[in-house]
Amino acid sequence: MSRRSEAAGRLRPLWAALTAGDPEAIHRARKLTRRAQAELRVADAGGKTERAWRDLRRAAAPLRDHDVAGDHLRQALTELDVPGDTLAYFDRTWAERRAARLAATEWPEPPPAFKLRRGWKDRARRLIRKDGERLLAAGEAVLATHDAEQWHDWRKRLKRYRYTLALLGEVPPVLTDTLEALGRFQDAEVVLELLHSDPDLLRYERARLIAREEVARNKAQGRVRELFPELARLLSVGDAGED
Structure with missing residues (x-):
């Protein structure tokens, strides 16, 4: 029997935080686009729905990559025991870079819900x-x-x-x-x-x-x-x- 996409249902409560640039919402949304990609392979949703989920994944990718890279760099700086002013400088400039990246992000419309087809x-x-x-x-x-x-x-x-x-x-x-x-x-x-x-x-x-x-x-x-x-x-x- 068919069933509704779980990815689409889980994305809706995240949308406001996602488009506001919340790091955790971006991380969770990116994972949901991967789940949707798997669901779409066994769905009967059409190319428009597939493109909508692809566009969301691409929109979120630069911010997610920035956050991951920042986490690694900050952890590395801490492990290397750099001076406090160096760490503060990194935090400030990295936040500025993120704000600029968020401002340049063009979020698509929320992807539509879809169903997994019978025999999925x-x-x-x-x-x-x-x-x-x-x-x-x-x-x-x-x-x-x-x-x-x-x-x-x-x-x-x-x-x-x-x-x-x-x-x-x-x-x-x-x-x-x-x-x-x-x-x-x-x-x-x-x-x-x-x-x-x-x-x-x-x-x-x-x-x-x-x-x-x-x-x-x-x-x-x-x-x-x-x-x-x-x-x-x-x-x-x-x-x-x-x-």
Whole structure:
């Protein structure tokens, strides 16, 4: 039988806080767009609805990336025991950058509600099996390279797989652990890009911050490689459970 999208229902109470720029609302809304992406694969919603959810995800992305990068930088500065005035300067300038980014954000209209079509569970299971085969082959290729774009693309596809699995039940810990490591890898890439592209950003701590994020990036890649044999078993089986 069909059912209503859970993502659409959970987004409505967040909308005012989201468009006001609340960091937690932005984080939760971004996750809901990922859930909606999985739901839309087994829905009968049409291209207009898919574009509306895609536009929301893209609108929220710069602010979410800014918040994540800021959290990493502030934690790093604290661990490096920088002077208090350096920390205060970072807090002030980072808040100013965020305010400018929020002011430039053009929020779309709230995405419409939609229903998952009849037989959506069978459709989800077929997608999970197909995704698993492709993600396994892609993962083997990714682990053989240091290309950040390939790692990032694989992570996005794994996230879609994770949310498709979640439609049917529990998500295996190996998948969430792998995505956590891939997320830290991507966060390091974002922070390193900021530090390399803006020489004036924390210039006196820049070298130590770059070194820290490079270590974090390498550690995250190592963790993914460590988890991959177990993840490969999950992807090759593609077991989404039965009713």
